[in-house]
Amino acid sequence: MTKKFRNRYRVESVRKKGFDYSRTGSYFITICTRNKEHLFGKIINSDENNKDVQSQKMILNDFGEIVKYCWFDLPNHYPHIILDEFIIMPDHIHGIIHINNPFDGKIHHGLPEFVRALKSFSSRRISEKRNATKPKIWQPGYYDHIINGHDELINIRNYINKNPDNLGCLEPEILYKLP
Numbered sequence: 001m002t003k004k005f006r007n008r009y010r011v012e013s014v015r016k017k018g019f020d021y022s023r024t025g026s027y028f029i030t031i032c033t034r035n036k037e038h039l040f041g042k043i044i045n046s047d048e049n050n051k052d053v054q055s056q057k058m059i060l061n062d063f064g065e066i067v068k069y070c071w072f073d074l075p076n077h078y079p080h081i082i083l084d085e086f087i088i089m090p091d092h093i094h095g096i097i098h099i100n101n102p103f104d105g106k107i108h109h110g111l112p113e114f115v116r117a118l119k120s121f122s123s124r125r126i127s128e129k130r131n132a133t134k135p136k137i138w139q140p141g142y143y144d145h146i147i148n149g150h151d152e153l154i155n156i157r158n159y160i161n162k163n164p165d166n167l168g169c170l171e172p173e174i175l176y177k178l179p
Contacts, residue, residue, distance in 0.1 A: 016146065022110030026084070026098045026147035028156045029115060032139045038090035039126070039137065040064035058164060063126050064088050070122040071095060077117060078109055084153075085160040094160045096147070115142050 021027070033039050041060040060068065067088055074097075075081055084096035101108035123137040147153050 019146070020110065021112055021144075022099065022101055022108050024100055026096060026153055027111050028094070028096050028145040028147055029111070030092055030094050030143040031115065031119065032092040032142075034136050034139045036091045036139075040067060040088050040090055040093075042090060058089065060088060062129060066125045066129070067093060067118075067122045070118055070125070073121070074114060074118060078114060080108060081114060085157045087160050087163055089163060094163060096153070096156060096160070111144060115144075 039061075041058055041064040043058050071083065071086055071093070075083060080099060080101045082098040082100065084098060086095040087093065097111065097114060099111065119138045126137050127133070145156070147156060
């Protein structure tokens with residue numbers, strides 16, 4: 001085998017080395033669309049009648065609705081997770097997943113499996129709508145952060161809640177909270 005491309009195009013993992021991502025805990029994830037393509041909806045002016053107010057909102061399209069459905073369907077496939085704050089933006093999603101695996105000596109799924117499932121389930125359904133055979137919806141990989149404590153959880157929830165403001169959205173219609 002030639003040494004020409006050895007380790008040249010390899011991307012280092014951002015996962016914490018040696019950490020067990022099936023461990024009980026809270027995790028913040030961000031998943032982006034391939035090439036940051038705006039697939040899940042668009043941002044529009046929310047008040048056409050009041051030109052003095054520059055408010056905008058995100059409107060989910062069919063693909064965004066599919067991602068929303070797949071996110072909320074995850075606990076039906078993985079009973080040891082609890083979903084928390086979640087938001088869909090035009091080209092990415094943010095969410096918090098709490099894993100509560102029992103200490104029973106069995107091997108349980110971890111965060112990479114939940115992300116894989118979300119990407120796979122949503123890609124398959126979106127590809128069906130697009131009449132595409134090879135789903136190219138998500139970029140490879142994802143960002144995760146292990147949430148350390150209640151204060152950090154509150155800060156990340158606030159970040160998710162305010163994420164539309166970063167794009168000028170003042171009315172986050174796509175912000176979903178579970179009771």
